[in-house]
Amino acid sequence: MSQAELSNDAPRARSTLTDEEMAQSRKMQRRRKLIAFAFVTPLLIFVMIAFIAPIGTMLYRSVYHPTVAQLIPDTLEALSSWDEKGDNRPDDAVLNRFAVELQQLALKRKSGKLGEEINRAMPGTSSVIKSTARKFKKLDTELLKIEGAARLFASKPHWKEVEIWRVMKSSGALFTANSYLTALDLDRNSIGEIVARDTQVYIRLYLKSLKIALMITFLTAIIGFPLSYYLATASSKTANTLMVFVLLPFWTSLLVRTTSWIALLQTNGVVNTFLQSIHAITEPFEMLYTQSATVISMTHILLPFMILPLYSVMKGIDPSYFRAAMSLGAKPIPAFIRIYLPMTVPGLSAGALLVFIISIGYYITPALVGGTDGQMISNIIAFHMQSSNNWELAAALGSLLLALILALYWLYDRLVGVSNIKLG
Structure with a gap:
């Protein structure tokens, strides 16, 4: 090559x-x-x-509701061609099919479940369905196929009303937003328009939960900021000793801490007994099972979540900045507000976010010490899951709570981001 x-x-x-x-x-x-x-x-x-x-x-x-569709499928199929916006009730043939299905539910002991589902949309119908089902148990099925409508009217005059059949048809939809309407204290009228309910229950609970969470966040910030500042500026030995007391609640059961507050705040508890012994009061205060009891106990429980982020940020702040401002003629309070406080914003905002998100969804402490006045939206969600078995409404309430937290987090991120840009 x-x-x-x-x-x-x-x-x-x-x-x-x-x-x-x-x-x-x-x-x-x-x-x-x-x-x-x-x-x-x-x-x-x-x-x-x-x-x-x-x-x-x-x-x-929150949107899937198959219970009624599984209980009376034939009736709902017959009702699909009925115009619920009119003034006439369904044909007798539809009512006959419902009478047969109601008898089958009574024999299977499931009529109470149907009454429970329909009663949520139209209060008072549960007793109507149950009493009618009991009467249909002993009737002949072939007779009900022919005279079902007449037997329904003879058992209860409520079956002649158009509204009960409208509710029956709307409740049979597999996917529905009715749970969200209920969670927002809204309803549909006879022509399908969305209107406000007479009683505003859940919106008030959301607002109360938001207020309690903001109060707890504010109190933990007021208490935790000076304590964090002292821990950050104290000697290592003192800071380590005090940090043990800050972390002590994490080593104690939540139920024990909440029960301790019950012993402190009850009518014959430690606080009232002490105040009466020094003649500060003549009659004990009603402190337990109130909104104040919820705020006080949850502030104590969530205080470490505010202190730890603040302490970690304050520990990294160079104290020479503050001394330099003082040497240039600044007074202590203005120097603290203009120099030191802005540098603690990341820790303060992180602690506030932690405390707020945890507190707005808290369940155990409000249930034990809050009573009716101090309960939050999480307690109502638990009630619908455990007692009323209305999982659809519980899921809708939880979804709205999640949406509220995400919206507030987005607002927080915008505000903190803007403030950090200005500080930078």
């Missing part, structure tokens, strides 16, 4: 070698990505199981 041919093959060899190196490099990158993904996979599985799946299930249950 000539010298010219060797010189022409050299760039080709170098190019081939470079391609091999690039292929090997891409192979190494894919391997690193696979290893990184393998390490992240357990976390992704945990997030999927613990967060995404429950939230997705809650959102699905």
Whole structure:
């Protein structure tokens, strides 16, 4: 091979070698990505199981309502062609089919479930359905197929009303937003328009929960800021000793802490007994089972969540900034407000966010010490899940609470982001 041919093959060899190196490099990158993904996979599985799946299930249950459709499928099929906006009730053939299905439900002891479902949309119908079902138990099924409508009218005159059949048809929809309307204290009238309910229950609960959470956040900030400042400026020995007392609530059961507040705040508790012993009061205060009891106990429980972020930020602030401002002639309070306080905003905002999100969804403490006055929206959600078995409404209330928290977090992020830009 000539010298010219060797010189022409050299760039080709170098190019081939470079391609091999690039292929090997891409192979190494894919391997690193696979290893990184393998390490992240357990976390992704945990997030999927613990967060995404429950939230997705809650959102699905808030609009999926198959109970009535499973109980009276034939009646709902017959009602699908009926114009519920008119003034005439369904034909007798539809009522006959309902009478037969109601008898079957009575024999299976499921008529009470139907009455419970319809009663949520139209109070007072549960007794009508149950009493009619009891009367139909002993009747002949073939007779009901012919005289079902007449038997319904003879048992209760309520079956002649158009409204009960409108509710029956609307309650049989598999997917419905009625739970969200109820959660927002709204309803549909006879022509399908959305109107406000006479009693505003859930909106008031949301506002009260928001107010209580803001009060707790404010109180923890007022109490936690000076304590965090003292911990950040104190000696290591003193700070470590006091930090043990700050972390002590984490080592104590939540139920024990809440029960301790019951012992302190009850009528014959420690606080009232002490005040009466020093003749500060003549009659004991009603402190337990109030909104104030909820705020006080939850402030104590959530205080470490405010102190720890504040302390971590304050510990990293160089004290020379404050001394430099003082040496330039600034007075202590203005120097503290204009120099030191803005640098604590990240810790203060993080602590406030933690305390607010935890407190607005708290359940155990308000249930034990709050009573009727101090209960929050989380207690009503638990009631519908455990007592009334209205999972659709509970899911709708939980979804709206989640939406409220996300909206407030978005607002917080905007405000804190703007303030950080101005400080920078």
